[in-house]
Amino acid sequence: GAVVSQHPSRVICKSGTSVKIECRSLDFQATTMFWYRQFPKQSLMLMATSNEGSKATYEQGVEKDKFLINHASLTLSTLTVTSAHPEDSSFYICSARIGSGNTDTQYFGPGTRLTVL
Amino acid sequence: DAKTTQPPSMDCAEGRAANLPCNHSTISGNEYVYWYRQIHSQGPQYIIHGLKNNETNEMASLIITEDRKSSTLILPHATLRDTAVYYCIVRGGSGYSTLTFGKGTMLLVSP
Numbered sequence: 001g002a003v004v005s006q007h008p009s010r011v012i013c014k015s016g017t018s019v020k021i022e023c024r025s026l027d028f029q030a031t032t033m034f035w036y037r038q039f040p041k042q043s044l045m046l047m048a049t050s051n052e053g054s055k056a057t058y059e060q061g062v063e064k065d066k067f068l069i070n071h072a073s074l075t076l077s078t079l080t081v082t083s084a085h086p087e088d089s090s091f092y093i094c095s096a097r098i099g100s101g102n103t104d105t106q107y108f109g110p111g112t113r114l115t116v117l
Numbered sequence: 118d119a120k121t122t123q124p125p126s127m128d129c130a131e132g133r134a135a136n137l138p139c140n141h142s143t144i145s146g147n148e149y150v151y152w153y154r155q156i157h158s159q160g161p162q163y164i165i166h167g168l169k170n171n172e173t174n175e176m177a178s179l180i181i182t183e184d185r186k187s188s189t190l191i192l193p194h195a196t197l198r199d200t201a202v203y204y205c206i207v208r209g210g211s212g213y214s215t216l217t218f219g220k221g222t223m224l225l226v227s228p
Contacts, residue, residue: 034216036218043218044155044218045218046216046217093160095160095161095216105163106163106216108160110159113158
């Protein structure tokens with residue numbers, strides 16, 4: 001299957017700092033990528049849809065000014081958590097879409113564990 | 118997208134077939150059934166998807182009932198590495214709908 005990478009795999013930061021997470025599709029181009037968040041013992045929750053060359057679409061309740069998404073190329077999307085606080089500590093996972101229409105498939109990255117002290 | 122119902126947990130002996138059920142009684146005609154799994158502390162892994170015909174790949178088989186109201190994911194020879202949460206997701210419809218993850222089934226494969 002298609003490979004999606006994320007960097008870093010884990011990050012620890014102080015409260016108030018910003019953290020950037022990269023998501024790359026390694027062997028395919030993705031016009032659309034997705035960012036999810038997963039809290040302990042819960043399922044994945046979609047945060048936003050990232051479209052190459054245009055603004056991201058955020059899900060209800062997700063602050064676009066706090067979670068900045070940039071999708072500048074067909075293989076890279078970045079998520080920046082600005083002014084991080086302990087409640088932002090979570091497992092952040094990206095995915096990239098391959099295909100079109102009803103049969104497209106999303107492939108997921110390995111995730112980034114963010115801990116805010 | 119239609120909602121799915123899965124048992125919260127299942128056990129399977131190593132080497133035996135694991136049959137994971139999923140109910141999706143409100144599925145519409147143009148919606149596909151997708152299966153993903155998530156091993157602890159990793160990103161979800163795509164397994165298989167189908168519309169109405171049974172599907173098979175190197176990982177698993179997907180059996181969809183004729184009325185499409187339920188499906189079963191079959192891992193023919195489960196190994197310890199198949200221990201994971203398995204998600205059955207119905208999506209499709211018009212354009213590019215997103216994946217909505219439920220709680221899934223925690224499959225525990227034991228020696």
